[in-house]
Amino acid sequence: MTAPSDDAPPRRAGRPRADARSVSGDPTDEILAAASRLIGELGVGGTPMSRIAQEVGLKQSSLYYYFRRKEEILAALVARANVVPLELLAAISADGDAPAVQLYRFVRADAVALCALPFDINDIHRIAMRDPVEFASYWKERASLERQLATIVRRGTAEGSLRKVDARLTALTLLANDEGAQNWFRLGSKWSTAAIGGHLAELAVAGLLVDPADLATTRRRADELDART
Structure with a gap:
């Protein structure tokens, strides 16, 4: 089936379902979640648009109102994987404060954001690994994320507040x-995303601090800064 021309912007109004499921709002997240799952199982080449449409109960023609071709779905998936942590880190860096506080805030918020995504982040990594040339921007952004975090760690080590560790x-x-x-949250969890994020932040920062007694102060400061946003 031929997709609409590139001149026509994709519609976001609800489209008819091919099955009996009710239509409620924009199914973009549902489409992306289904696409990432199928691509993780079948590969990019083995996942046609018709299969994605079938998975979410849409007619193939209706799917084209949201994504004109599979490459647009892949681009949306890959972009989402990096945009959240990069924007988060940029906001935290702009606020400044001690390296331990910045790491605490990032780990806590990143875990919460990841658990809220409609797709498996590991599926995205596998998609990008299959074609490093096509997804070069993804790896460039990923490298930037790693470097920025490593820079915070190095600053804490230089100041003497964090242990001497391999920053990268x-x-x-x-x-x-x-x-x-x-990964395990998506399988079902009795813990909230906030509880998971806080727990990960506690473990990570406690293991990096030279003086474990500084953890309580770090937590309080992180809470104060996050309350302002």
Whole structure:
């Protein structure tokens, strides 16, 4: 089936379902979640638009109102994977404060944001790994995220508030902890996203502080700054 021309902007009004499911608002998140799941299982080439439409109960023609082609779905998935943590880190860096406070705020908010995503972040990594040229911007943004976190760690080490650790490995570990939490959260969790984010932040920062007694002060300051946003 031929998609609408590029001159026509995609509509966001509700489109008819091919099955009996009710239509409620914009199904974009549902489409992205289904696409990431299918692509993770079948690969990019093995996931046609018709299969994505079937998964969310839309007619293929209706799917084209939201995404004209599969490449647009892939681009939306990959963009979402990095935009949230990058924007979060930019806001935290703009607020300033101690490195431990910045790391605490980032880990807590990043975990909450990841758990709220409609797709598995690990599926996105696998998609981007299959075609590093096509998704070069994704890896560039990912590298920037790692460098910015590592810079905060190095600053804390230089100031003497954080232990002497490998800054880049620490940055990767912090990101991996948040992403791993999203993995099991999506399977079902008795804990809220706020509880998960707070717990991860406590464990991460407590393990980095030279003086563990500084954790309570770090938490209070993080709470104060987050309350302003």
